[in-house]
Amino acid sequence: MIIDTHAHFYFPEILDNIDEIIDNASKAGVEKIIIPAVDLRTCDVILELTSKYKMLYAALGFHPGDIKEMNESDFIILESLLKENKVVGIGETGLDYYWDKTYIEKQKEFFSIHLELAVKQGLPVIIHTRDSVADSIEIINGYRGKVKAQFHCFSGTEDELDKIISCESFFVSYCGNITYKKFEGIGLVEKTPVGKMLSETDSPFLAPMPHRGKKNQPAYVVDTIKKISKIKNIGEEELIAQLRKNTEVVFPGIFK
Ligand SMILES: [Zn+2]
Numbered sequence: 145m146i147i148d149t150h151a152h153f154y155f156p157e158i159l160d161n162i163d164e165i166i167d168n169a170s171k172a173g174v175e176k177i178i179i180p181a182v183d184l185r186t187c188d189v190i191l192e193l194t195s196k197y198k199m200l201y202a203a204l205g206f207h208p209g210d211i212k213e214m215n216e217s218d219f220i221i222l223e224s225l226l227k228e229n230k231v232v233g234i235g236e237t238g239l240d241y242y243w244d245k246t247y248i249e250k251q252k253e254f255f256s257i258h259l260e261l262a263v264k265q266g267l268p269v270i271i272h273t274r275d276s277v278a279d280s281i282e283i284i285n286g287y288r289g290k291v292k293a294q295f296h297c298f299s300g301t302e303d304e305l306d307k308i309i310s311c312e313s314f315f316v317s318y319c320g321n322i323t324y325k326k327f328e329g330i331g332l333v334e335k336t337p338v339g340k341m342l343s344e345t346d347s348p349f350l351a352p353m354p355h356r357g358k359k360n361q362p363a364y365v366v367d368t369i370k371k372i373s374k375i376k377n378i379g380e381e382e383l384i385a386q387l388r389k390n391t392e393v394v395f396p397g398i399f400k
Pocket of ligand 1: 150152180236272346
């Protein structure tokens with residue numbers, strides 16, 4: 145059974161068809177789906193969805209692209225929400241230097257607060273990076289052995305990948321873009337041991353081939369897994385079993 149560790153279910157294109165999308169996921173062999181938040185509004189939407197749908201689980205936190213207008217007091221509310229049922233992680237947090245470089249210091253500060261919360265609550269963190277892997281590693285290095293982390297939709301250098309996978313509690317995941325002809329990170333996937341990988345879609349973004357151009361959904365995770373099985377030269381069944389085992393390590397909360 146497959147776990148989609150990263151799907152943004154609060155976009156209208158998913159919300160408007162949620163029953164169908166969940167049905168498609170089940171039929172494709174998807175057992176559980178983790179929905180990461182980006183701000184307080186999405187935290188609320190996610191908690192409502194996870195209370196309604198058995199296979200959905202929540203990760204709550206603030207996306208680096210959404211924190212510009214936030215302040216530290218928002219973490220007081222966040223911390224209280226982390227105690228809710230079916231919250232299995234913190235995120236997505238991290239650093240994004242691609243869209244806006246004007247508040248990098250604030251991004252770093254917020255990322256650190258998420259990590260402190262993760263230690264305090266004993267929850268794993270979901271990390272978003274864009275043009276910012278080196279700084280993200282520098283910050284999370286202070287938490288080696290203290291937090292479990294998923295570097296989601298990973299892209300970086302092989303050297304950066306080495307630094308991440310050398311830590312027992314850090315994992316990486318790849319999205320549907322690894323199926324695109326022009327994808328330049330095949331070397332990263334080759335280099336990542338299957339014991340350090342998680343599965344995800346980043347729905348509704350980055351639909352894998354042959355669904356490229358459509359809105360992504362958890363059912364399509366099978367196409368990304370197929371691609372990984374080819375790159376890693378490992379049987380699909382064996383890969384799925386390993387990915388599930390890894391998910392049990394990082395997100396034990398979804399198996400309780
Ligand atoms: Zn995301």
